[in-house]
Amino acid sequence: MLKFTKMHGLGNDYVYMDAINQDIKEKNELAKYVSDRHFGIGSDGLILIDKSDKADFKMQMFNSDGTEAEMCGNGIRCVGKFVYDKGLTDKKTITIETLAGIKTLELTIEDGKMKFARVDMGEPILEPEKIPVIAKETPVKDLKLTAEGKEFIFTCVSMGNPHAVTFIKEDVNKFDICKYGRIFEIDKAFPKKSNIEFINVVNDHTLKMRVWERGAGETLACGTGACASVVSAIINGYTSREVTVHLLGGDLNINWDEKDNHVYMTGPATTVFEGKIEWK
Numbered sequence: 001m002l003k004f005t006k007m008h009g010l011g012n013d014y015v016y017m018d019a020i021n022q023d024i025k026e027k028n029e030l031a032k033y034v035s036d037r038h039f040g041i042g043s044d045g046l047i048l049i050d051k052s053d054k055a056d057f058k059m060q061m062f063n064s065d066g067t068e069a070e071m072c073g074n075g076i077r078c079v080g081k082f083v084y085d086k087g088l089t090d091k092k093t094i095t096i097e098t099l100a101g102i103k104t105l106e107l108t109i110e111d112g113k114m115k116f117a118r119v120d121m122g123e124p125i126l127e128p129e130k131i132p133v134i135a136k137e138t139p140v141k142d143l144k145l146t147a148e149g150k151e152f153i154f155t156c157v158s159m160g161n162p163h164a165v166t167f168i169k170e171d172v173n174k175f176d177i178c179k180y181g182r183i184f185e186i187d188k189a190f191p192k193k194s195n196i197e198f199i200n201v202v203n204d205h206t207l208k209m210r211v212w213e214r215g216a217g218e219t220l221a222c223g224t225g226a227c228a229s230v231v232s233a234i235i236n237g238y239t240s241r242e243v244t245v246h247l248l249g250g251d252l253n254i255n256w257d258e259k260d261n262h263v264y265m266t267g268p269a270t271t272v273f274e275g276k277i278e279w280k
Contacts, residue, residue, distance in 0.1 A: 002279050004034070005082060006041060006272040009074025011220030011249025013272070015043045016082050019050040019060070025280055031062030034277065041277065044216050047075050049082055055095035055102045057083055063215030071100035071160040073119065073223015073252075073265050080105040081114040081269040100160020114269060121224070121263040124231045124256070125158035132162065134189045139235050147183040154184075155232035159263065162190060162214070163228035165197040167238070172200045172208050173248075181212025195222065197229045201238045208246045220249030227263045230254040 002024065005016045015034045017024060024030065031046035033039075045063045052058035059079050061069045076096055083089050084107055092107045101122055108116040125131060126139040133156040135143055140156040143164070154164040164184060168175060175198055184196045193214045200208040209229050211222040226245040233239040234256055242255045253266040 001276045003274070003276055004041065005274045006043065007078040007081065007270060008249075008272060009077045009221060009223065009267060009269050010247055010252065012072070012074035012222060013043045014045050014047045014061075014072070014075050014078065015041050016047050016049065016078060018086075018088075019048040020088070024048060027060070027062060028066040028068070030279060032064065032066040033279070035064035041275075044213070044219050045069070045072075045075075047072070047079065049079055049088075052097040055097040056089060056091065057094070058097040061098070063213070064217075065215045067215045068099070069161060069215065071098045071103075071224055073121065073159070073225075073227060074221050074267070074269075075223075076103055076105065076119055077117040077223070077267055077269040080107055080117045081271065084109070084114045085271065098160065116266060116268050118264055118266045119223070121159055121227050121265055123261045124228070124263055125160075128156065131156050131158040132191045133164070133194070134191065141232070141235055143189065145184060145187055145189060147180045150180070152180070152184070155235060156194075157228040157231050159224040159227045159231075161224055162192055162194040163197060163225055164190065164194045165199060165229050165232035167199045167201060167233075167236070172198050172210050175210065177210050177212055177218055181218065185212060185214055195225055195228075197222075197225045197232075199229050199233070201233065202246075204239050205242065206244050206246065207233060207239065210248060221247040221252070223252065223265050223267065226252045226254055227265055231256055231263060
């Protein structure tokens with residue numbers, strides 16, 4: 001039996017497990033099993049919290065299709081809540097090792113529980129070969145791709161994982177994201193596939209966003225996607241450097257700091273329920 005905690009950041013939900021005190025095997029298959037919304041627990045994926053020799057903790061993330069991903073902005077806030085609320089740390093500033101590097105979290109505590117976290121997401125990656133995307137310009141802000149006979153213009157950014165952001169005129173909440181997202185995710189321009197963000201610019205400090213996540217489909221929120229979208233909006237001259245991003249699951253505050261070039265994300269994390277599940 002494995003102990004788990006179901007958590008979400010703005011509806012971007014994952015199953016979290018303590019890999020420090022539990023021996024967890026066949027992680028890719030476990031991710032697919034627990035993520036199934038009919039036969040499993042139901043989630044966008046699986047996140048494991050383990051020991052690290054580089055940071056306070058290590059975060060290992062798997063999408064619902066079993067593929068391992070580099071980072072998740074909403075997920076890492078929940079990792080902060082997991083380790084603080086369960087007494088694995090008493091620090092209010094913690095470091096988390098990820099495949100996208102070490103991230104620093106500043107925790108806001110209320111009544112002994114973590115309520116919000118401000119995450120230093122690091123510097124955005126704009127070089128095409130590092131994102132990766134097949135393009136010549138840096139930054140990549142005029143990538144024209146077509147799906148179902150409709151052309152879109154993408155700005156591409158990596159926040160440790162690849163994102164392709166397109167600004168559309170149609171109301172994003174009425175837009176057929178499934179029709180286009182599934183096509184663009186696997187476009188030949190993206191050697192490692194890509195997360196796809198569809199954005200409405202509301203004003204110079206507000207965006208509306210929907211996201212098609214690589215390996216998971218549409219989710220209610222994506223922290224790295226919100227960061228990439230703000231970076232893209234700034235590059236294109238649409239917004240100031242501090243932006244509220246409205247996602248289907250709620251709001252994130254994103255700040256691309258001009259002084260250190262780092263992107264900072266602030267948002268909540270919520271525990272839903274806990275339990276045990278049988279596994280090999």
